[in-house]
Amino acid sequence: MVKTEHPTAERGHARANREAPQPGTSLPPIQPVLRSLNPDIAPGRNGQNPVHLPTTTPTEQSPQGPAIHAELAAEQHVLSTEDFKLHYGKHRALHGITMQIPAGKVTALIGPSGCGKSTLLRSFNRLNDLIENVRVEGRIRFQGQDIHDRKVDVIRLRKKMGMVFQKSNPFPMSILENVVYALRIGGERRRRVLDEVCEKSLRSAALWDEVKDRLHTSALGMSGGQQQRLCIARAIAAEPEVLLMDEPCSALDPIATGKVEELIYALRGKYTVVIVTHNMQQAARVSDYTAFMYMGRLVEYGPTNSIFVNPHLKETESYVTGRFG
Amino acid sequence: MQIASVYIRGKSHLMFGLCILFTAVILGLLGMVSGYLISLGYKSVDLALFTQLPVPAGAAGFPGGLQNGIVGSIIMIAMASLIGIPIGMLAGIYLAEYSSRSWLAGPVRFIADVQTGVPSIVVGILGYELLVVPLGSYNGWAGAAALAFIMIPLVARTTEEMLLLVPRGYREASVALGATKARTILRVVVPAAFGSVITGIMLAIARVAGETAPLLFTALGSRFLESNPSRPFPSLTVQIYHAAMEPYKEESRKAWAGILVLLALIFVLNVTVRLTMRASGYGARAAR
Ligand SMILES: Nc1ncnc2c1ncn2[C@@H]1O[C@H](COP(=O)(O)OP(=O)(O)O)[C@@H](O)[C@H]1O
Ligand SMILES: [Mg+2]
Numbered sequence: 385m386v387k388t389e390h391p392t393a394e395r396g397h398a399r400a401n402r403e404a405p406q407p408g409t410s411l412p413p414i415q416p417v418l419r420s421l422n423p424d425i426a427p428g429r430n431g432q433n434p435v436h437l438p439t440t441t442p443t444e445q446s447p448q449g450p451a452i453h454a455e456l457a458a459e460q461h462v463l464s465t466e467d468f469k470l471h472y473g474k475h476r477a478l479h480g481i482t483m484q485i486p487a488g489k490v491t492a493l494i495g496p497s498g499c500g501k502s503t504l505l506r507s508f509n510r511l512n513d514l515i516e517n518v519r520v521e522g523r524i525r526f527q528g529q530d531i532h533d534r535k536v537d538v539i540r541l542r543k544k545m546g547m548v549f550q551k552s553n554p555f556p557m558s559i560l561e562n563v564v565y566a567l568r569i570g571g572e573r574r575r576r577v578l579d580e581v582c583e584k585s586l587r588s589a590a591l592w593d594e595v596k597d598r599l600h601t602s603a604l605g606m607s608g609g610q611q612q613r614l615c616i617a618r619a620i621a622a623e624p625e626v627l628l629m630d631e632p633c634s635a636l637d638p639i640a641t642g643k644v645e646e647l648i649y650a651l652r653g654k655y656t657v658v659i660v661t662h663n664m665q666q667a668a669r670v671s672d673y674t675a676f677m678y679m680g681r682l683v684e685y686g687p688t689n690s691i692f693v694n695p696h697l698k699e700t701e702s703y704v705t706g707r708f709g
Numbered sequence: 710m711q712i713a714s715v716y717i718r719g720k721s722h723l724m725f726g727l728c729i730l731f732t733a734v735i736l737g738l739l740g741m742v743s744g745y746l747i748s749l750g751y752k753s754v755d756l757a758l759f760t761q762l763p764v765p766a767g768a769a770g771f772p773g774g775l776q777n778g779i780v781g782s783i784i785m786i787a788m789a790s791l792i793g794i795p796i797g798m799l800a801g802i803y804l805a806e807y808s809s810r811s812w813l814a815g816p817v818r819f820i821a822d823v824q825t826g827v828p829s830i831v832v833g834i835l836g837y838e839l840l841v842v843p844l845g846s847y848n849g850w851a852g853a854a855a856l857a858f859i860m861i862p863l864v865a866r867t868t869e870e871m872l873l874l875v876p877r878g879y880r881e882a883s884v885a886l887g888a889t890k891a892r893t894i895l896r897v898v899v900p901a902a903f904g905s906v907i908t909g910i911m912l913a914i915a916r917v918a919g920e921t922a923p924l925l926f927t928a929l930g931s932r933f934l935e936s937n938p939s940r941p942f943p944s945l946t947v948q949i950y951h952a953a954m955e956p957y958k959e960e961s962r963k964a965w966a967g968i969l970v971l972l973a974l975i976f977v978l979n980v981t982v983r984l985t986m987r988a989s990g991y992g993a994r995a996a997r
Contacts, residue, residue: 511885516809543887553878556901566886568896615882622886 451696452483453686456673459486462626462656463508468522470503470512477503479680480522485626490648490657492671492688494664495703500680501660502550505628508658509545510538526626543570546619546655550631552611554603554618559595562603562614566622581621589617590647609640616647620655627651629659633666645670664704668692676700743972750969753962758970763932763948763963772952772959775967777934781849781943783974785928786918788853788938793860793917794910800861801868801906806894821862832858833926841927849938852928856917863916867909871902904986911982915975921946945971 463485470478477500485491493501503512510531512518524531531541543566554562563582564572572578582599586592591613595606603614612632619627629648633641648670651657661667667674668688675685676699684691684700695701761774800817808814832855840851875898883893899906924930928942930951935942945967952964 509885511881514881514884539887539889542885545885547882547885549878549882551876551878553876553882555879555882555897565883565888565896569886569888569892618882618886 450482450682451684451686451700453684453690453696455687455690456484456486456685459484459489461485462487462527463658464525465504465507466523466525468504468507468524469520470500470507471519472515473517477680478507481677481682483675483682483685485656485658486673487656488653489672490652490659490670491673491675492667493658493660493675493677494662494667495677495683497662499677501662501677502630504677505547505630505658505660508626508628509542509547511542511547513538543622544624545626545628546622546624548612548615548619548627548629548632550634552608552615552635554606554611554614556602556604558600559603559606559614560599563617563621565618585617585621586614588620588647588651589613590643591617607640609636609643612636612640612644613647616644620651624655626656626658629657631660631662633661633663641666664692676703678703746965746969746972749962750965750967753966754969758963758966762934763952766955766957766960772957772963775945775948775963775970777931777943778945778948778967779970779974781928781931781935782918782945782971784936784938785849785853785856785924785942785944786914788849789856789860789917790910790914792853793857793913794864796857797861797864797910797913798868798906800865802872802894802899804865804869805872806890806898821865824858824862825866828922829859829920830922830926833923836923836927844939846939847927847929847941849928849935849940849942852924852942852944853938855923855927856920859917859920859923860913863913864910867912868902868906871905871909872898874905875901907982907986911979914978918971918975919946921950925950945974 461484465481465483467480467482468478469476469480481500481504493504495501506512507520507524508526508531512520520532526541526544529536531538555565557565560578560582561568563585564578567578567581583592583596586595591610594610595614603611606614612635616627616632632648633644636644645666648657648659652672659667659671671688673686674688674691676683676691676695678699684695684697686696690696691700692704695704701707758774758776759779760776761770762777763775764770764773766772800821804814804818804821808817836851836855836858840854841847844851879897879901880893883897884890888896924944924947928944928947930947931941931943933943949964949967949971952960952967955961
C-alpha cells in the first residue's frame with residue numbers, strides 16, 4: 385500500500401543523494417551509528433534532556449526502539465516530547481514519542497499516511513484540544529516549560545507557534561486583514577504598524593510584489609499557491625518562534641511548491657520549522673533533520689542527509705527508497 | 710459495450726429531462742400564482758392605498774386605503790426582527806459552536822424544532838395569555854412578540870446549519886494564531902457564513918410578514934394609524950383578512966391589492982438587503 389503511494393520515491397532517493405548537501409549549509413558528517421539501545425549515550429546539551437528515554441515502547445519494526453542520531457545531541461532544543469502518547473477516544477494515535485526539535489533548524493516529519501505526523505504536529509500548539517475525546521499522556525516541553533501544565537496560557541503558547549495547514553485557509557477578509565489578524569487579536573490598531581507588518585510579512589513570504597496593489601481585496605480571489613503563501617505570511621506576522629507546517633505544498637502545483645520550498649529554506653535560522661511532508665524529495669530539499677515515523681512511533685531521527693543516504697535502520701531505508709516492508 | 714453505453718446515456722438523458730420538466734412545473738405554478746395575484750390586484754393598487762385609512766361601508770370615500778396596515782406591519786415586523794434575530798442568531802451560534810459538550814444542546818434543538826412546528830394560531834393564543842391578558846388590552850408589543858416567537862427557531866436553526874458548513878480550517882487557523890473561541894466565532898466563522906445566514910433571516914421575515922392568526926389574538930388590529938405599541942395595533946395581513954371577509958366588491962379588490970403590496974414589500978426588502986451586502990463586499994464572500 386505504501387509503495388503505491390510513493391511512486392517517485394526511488395527518484396527521490398536519487399535526488400536526495402544529489403541535492404542533500406544544500407548550498408550554504410554544511411550538513412554535519414554522517415556520524416557513527418547510534419542506536420538508542422543505551423539511553424545514556426546522548427544527553428541533550430543542557431544535560432537534562434536525554435535523547436532517548438528507556439520508557440519508550442519498543443516497536444515491532446525496530447525492536448530496539450527508535451534510532452536517534454548523535455548529531456541531534458549537539459543541537460540546542462526548543463521543543464521536546466517525552467514519552468508522549470495521544471488517544472483519539474479509544475484509538476491510540478501516538479505510542480510514546482520521545483524526540484527533540486532543534487532550534488533554528490528545519491525538521492521534517494515523514495512517514496506513511498496515518499502514522500501520526502499531523503497529530504504530533506498539532507500536539508505542539510495544543511490544537512488537538514479542539515477535538516473531543518482526545519487524551520494525552522507524557523510530556524511536551526516548549527522552552528523547558530511543560531505545555532500541558534495548568535499554569536500555561538494556551539493562547540500565549542499558540543501565539544509563539546505559527547501554523548500552516550495542508551489546505552490553505554485564508555479568512556474571508558481582505559489580504560491585509562488576513563496578514564495582520566494576529567496583531568488585531570493583540571489589540572493593535574495603529575494603521576502604520578499594521579501596514580508595516582503587512583508589508584514585511586508579505587515580503588518574507590515572497591508575495592508582496594504579486595499583491596501589493598490589491599491588499600484591500602478579498603483574499604479568496606488569490607490563486608492556490610498565493611493563498612498558501614498568504615497563510616505563511618499570516619503565520620509569521622505574529623512573529624512566532626516555531627513554525628509548524630502540515631504538508632503545506634500538497635495541494636500546490638510544482639511552481640507554487642517551488643516557491644514555498646524556497647521560502648521555507650529562507651526561513652531557517654530565523655525560525656524553528658517543523659514540517660510534515662510525505663514528499664521525500666521535499667524533505668530532502670528543505671530540511672536539516674528528518675524524523676521517520678511509522679504507526680504512531682518514531683522510528684529513526686537524524687540529519688536529513690544521513691536519513692536519506694545512510695539510514696541506520698532497514699525500515700527507514702525501505703521507506704525512503706520506496707521499497708517499503 | 711455499445712448497447713450498454715447507449716442505455717446509460719439514455720438513462721442520463723431521461724434524468725435530465727425529468728429535472729427540466731419538474732423545474733418547469735414549479736416555475737409554472739409560481740408564475741401562475743403571481744400572475745393571478747397581479748391580474749386581480751394591480752387595478753386596485755393606487756396611491757390612495759398607501760395614503761388613506763380604511764373607510765367603513767356607507768361612509769364617504771369607501772373603501773379607503775391600507776396606510777395604517779402597511780405602516781403597522783412594517784413597525785411590528787421591525788420590532789419582531791429586533792427581538793427575534795439576535796436571540797435566534799445567538800441560539801444558533803450556541804448550538805453550532807458551544808453545545809457539543811453540553812447536555813443542554815439536545816433539549817434546545819428539540820424545543821426549537823417543536824416551536825417551528827407549532828401552528829401559528831397557538832402562538833397567538835400563547836401571546837394572548839402572556840401579554841394581552843396581563844396588560845389588559847390587545848397591543849402591538851404582544852403582536853411583535855408573537856412574530857418574534859415564530860422567527861427565533863427559524864433563525865436559530867438556519868444559523869446553526871450555516872455555521873456548521875464553515876470549514877473547520879477557518880476555526881483551526883484562527884485558534885492557532887492565538888485567537889480565543891469567541892473572537893474566532895465573531896471575526897471569522899460568522900462573517901464566513903454571513904451571506905447564507907442573511908438568506909435564512911430573510912426567509913424568516915418573509916414567513917412572519919404573512920402571518921395573520923397570531924396577530925388576531927395579540928395586536929388585534931386598528932382602523933387608525935397607530936404609533937403606540939401599547940394599544941391595539943394595525944397590520945396589513947389582518948386588514949387583508951377583514952377586507953376579504955366583507956361582502957362588498959370594493960373591499961375584496963382592496964384585499965387583492967393588499968396581498969400584492971405585501972409581496973412587493975418582501976421583494977423590495979430582499980433586493981435591498983442583497984444589494985447592500987454586495988456593495989459592502991459580502992456578496993463575493995457569500996458566493997464562495
Ligand atoms: N480527529 C480524529 N479523530 C479520530 N482519529 C483521528 C483523528 N485525526 C487522526 N486520527 C487518526 O490518528 C491516526 C494518525 O492520523 P494523522 O496524525 O492525521 O496521520 P498523518 O498526518 O501521519 O497522515 C490515524 O489513524 C487517524 O485515523
Ligand atoms: Mg496528515
